[in-house]
Amino acid sequence: MRFKGKTAVVTGGTSGIGKETAVRLVKEGAEVLFTGRDESRAEQALQDLEKLGGRAYFQQQDVTKTEDWLRVVEQVEKTFGRLDVLVNSAGVFTYGAIEDTTYEEFKNVWRSNVDSVLLGMKHLLPLLEQASGVASVVNVSSLSGVMGHPDCVCYCTSKAGSLMLTRVMALEAAPKVRVNAVAPGPVWNELLERAHAGQNKEEMQEYYRESQPMKFLGDSSDVANGILYLASDAARYVTGTIFRIDAGRGAD
Amino acid sequence: MANQSRVQDMVAVVTGAATGIGFASSKALLEEGATVLMTDIDESNLNRSYKELSALGSSVSSSFLDVTDENAWQVIMDRVIKDYGRLDILLNNAGVVSHSLLRDQDMDAYQRIVDINVNGVFLGSKSAILTMRANAGDGPPRGSIINMSSIGGKRPLQTLGAYCTSKAAVANLTKALAIECAEKREFIRVNSIHPGNTKTSMTETIYGNDYFEDEANYKSVPLGGHGIPEDVAEAVVYLASDEARMVTGSELTIDGGLSVILAGRN
Numbered sequence: 001m002r003f004k005g006k007t008a009v010v011t012g013g014t015s016g017i018g019k020e021t022a023v024r025l026v027k028e029g030a031e032v033l034f035t036g037r038d039e040s041r042a043e044q045a046l047q048d049l050e051k052l053g054g055r056a057y058f059q060q061q062d063v064t065k066t067e068d069w070l071r072v073v074e075q076v077e078k079t080f081g082r083l084d085v086l087v088n089s090a091g092v093f094t095y096g097a098i099e100d101t102t103y104e105e106f107k108n109v110w111r112s113n114v115d116s117v118l119l120g121m122k123h124l125l126p127l128l129e130q131a132s133g134v135a136s137v138v139n140v141s142s143l144s145g146v147m148g149h150p151d152c153v154c155y156c157t158s159k160a161g162s163l164m165l166t167r168v169m170a171l172e173a174a175p176k177v178r179v180n181a182v183a184p185g186p187v188w189n190e191l192l193e194r195a196h197a198g199q200n201k202e203e204m205q206e207y208y209r210e211s212q213p214m215k216f217l218g219d220s221s222d223v224a225n226g227i228l229y230l231a232s233d234a235a236r237y238v239t240g241t242i243f244r245i246d247a248g249r250g251a252d
Numbered sequence: 253m254a255n256q257s258r259v260q261d262m263v264a265v266v267t268g269a270a271t272g273i274g275f276a277s278s279k280a281l282l283e284e285g286a287t288v289l290m291t292d293i294d295e296s297n298l299n300r301s302y303k304e305l306s307a308l309g310s311s312v313s314s315s316f317l318d319v320t321d322e323n324a325w326q327v328i329m330d331r332v333i334k335d336y337g338r339l340d341i342l343l344n345n346a347g348v349v350s351h352s353l354l355r356d357q358d359m360d361a362y363q364r365i366v367d368i369n370v371n372g373v374f375l376g377s378k379s380a381i382l383t384m385r386a387n388a389g390d391g392p393p394r395g396s397i398i399n400m401s402s403i404g405g406k407r408p409l410q411t412l413g414a415y416c417t418s419k420a421a422v423a424n425l426t427k428a429l430a431i432e433c434a435e436k437r438e439f440i441r442v443n444s445i446h447p448g449n450t451k452t453s454m455t456e457t458i459y460g461n462d463y464f465e466d467e468a469n470y471k472s473v474p475l476g477g478h479g480i481p482e483d484v485a486e487a488v489v490y491l492a493s494d495e496a497r498m499v500t501g502s503e504l505t506i507d508g509g510l511s512v513i514l515a516g517r518n
């Protein structure tokens with residue numbers, strides 16, 4: 001129970017890594033407010049969390065919108081009064097060569113993956129600073145922000161942006177708030193299922209497994225494990241770190 | 253956290269386990285359910301530390317080991333297999349430091365740093381990989397090797413040139429081994445930890461006993477204050493455990509944010 005008595009906000013909590021992180025935080029004792037746009041998926045997540053006997057709340061939110069963040073702030077003030085943990089997991093994945101990429105699309109991906117993180121920290125920092133101990137922010141970036149891939153200019157650029165945002169914010173928010181990022185390689189979850197809908201699932205999993213140095217294809221829990229370490233007081237001397245969870249891909 | 257047993261029934265060898273980070277890591281692994289063989293060249297501190305941990309439970313043992321001695325590694329690995337039948341975790345933690353400008357560097361001290369910090373990690377990793385392979389049974393070999401680098405392995409630190417050189421080598425050796433094992437379709441994970449200012453006998457040797465009493469000495473650390481060996485031990489447990497089954501060739505930095513600032517100066 002590393003998070004007993006702690007309060008947390010998790011964006012992207014309706015699916016994938018964010019959902020798994022919210023569940024794990026609740027299991028380890030935290031009270032969690034999770035957000036997302038899709039209320040119907042939230043129902044399921046909320047039921048799962050309540051089954052665990054934990055305290056979980058949902059707030060509908062578009063992470064690219066300031067007014068939605070202000071409503072989250074209001075909700076956190078009302079429900080928790082302060083904040084110990086913020087996990088920015090909401091994000092979108094796209095690919096495509098630059099000639100097929102519109103400027104509008106580029107800006108949308110940037111808004112979803114970078115503006116979202118900036119807004120989250122900007123608006124929740126005052127509440128994080130009121131935490132009884134040192135509060136912790138974990139941003140879910142990507143290995144694609146560390147190394148580039150062809151035909152992936154929007155996503156790679158945005159994820160590199162969120163990594164630098166993490167480092168700068170680590171300096172600005174110290175010493176009251178720690179700010180770190182995880183940089184996951186591909187993990188099999190809702191995101192990849194969606195990206196490869198209509199294709200043969202076993203073949204796609206095999207493709208991703210074989211494309212890693214260590215022939216292992218993880219799932220959302222592998223990323224959540226790293227997020228929980230960084231979010232917990234076990235990492236009380238860790239800030240500004242970018243931690244790869246990538247089966248060795250980024251070391252190659 | 254103590255009764256979560258995150259490395260239950262795993263067998264670990266820790267080098268430089270007599271004091272500091274090696275001792276704290278041995279303790280944390282033991283508390284999380286592992287069997288731990290503590291090794292060091294400093295026999296008197298090793299004995300004292302071993303006694304302290306054996307009061308916590310019976311699954312700890314200790315042995316003299318100079319990490320630069322290739323034959324001694326073989327003896328240690330034979331003993332681990334004879335006593336416990338397997339090896340899951342190796343923490344290559346033994347390390348030494350010398351304080352000097354590179355242009356004034358004493359060559360004996362330099363050679364000692366390379367022998368212990370780099371060659372010791374090479375020998376330990378090689379012995380562990382061979383042992384993990386030989387005892388894998390039917391499935392692919394598995395295990396977690398954790399190498400203690402430093403923020404000095406990522407950024408140059410003034411008057412610690414030889415040390416930084418050795419720790420940068422450890423960081424890259426780690427990645428090379430991670431890829432090598434992965435490409436053999438093994439699940440032997442190899443990662444490095446990069447501590448910043450951590451209060452141990454090593455840093456007290458470099459900076460003097462009262463260094464850590466004076467906040468002014470680390471006012472440039474964004475989080476303020478200094479680390480303690482337990483901060484590093486927490487990372488060791490995470491990387492050793494199955495929670496990190498997807499983590500290999502990674503660096504974990506525990507420095508209060510100091511390297512972010514140093515990067516800015518480069």
Ligand SMILES: NC(=O)c1ccc[n+]([C@@H]2O[C@H](COP(=O)([O-])OP(=O)(O)OC[C@H]3O[C@@H](n4cnc5c(N)ncnc54)[C@H](OP(=O)(O)O)[C@@H]3O)[C@@H](O)[C@H]2O)c1
Pocket residue numbers: 011012013014015016017018019035036037038039041061062063064089090091092093112140141142143183184185186187188189190191192
């Ligand atoms: N899966 C991977 O292999 C992988 C690898 C590296 C990095 N990542 C990163 O991990 C993070 C989480 O991804 P995932 O794998 O968990 O994907 P996912 O299952 O598609 O989840 C994405 C989440 O983000 C939310 N979201 C997206 N845009 C939003 C917006 N404008 N406002 C509010 N919520 C929004 C979605 O909720 P709603 O639809 O309900 O709004 C959903 O809960 C992302 O940042 C992704 O880039 C994933």
Ligand SMILES: NC(=O)c1ccc[n+]([C@@H]2O[C@H](COP(=O)([O-])OP(=O)(O)OC[C@H]3O[C@@H](n4cnc5c(N)ncnc54)[C@H](O)[C@@H]3O)[C@@H](O)[C@H]2O)c1
Pocket residue numbers: 267268269270271272273274291292293294317318319320345346347348368400401402403446447448449450451452453454455
């Ligand atoms: N303390 C810090 O601030 C800091 C920062 C970054 C990295 N590190 C690294 O962490 C590791 C542990 O350091 P520590 O701070 O706990 O120092 P420490 O001096 O307390 O421990 C080092 C141990 O290594 C042992 N050792 C030295 N030579 C050996 C050899 N040839 N064979 C076997 N054992 C040997 C010593 O006897 C000692 O017990 C080192 O690799 C060090 O470089 C420490």
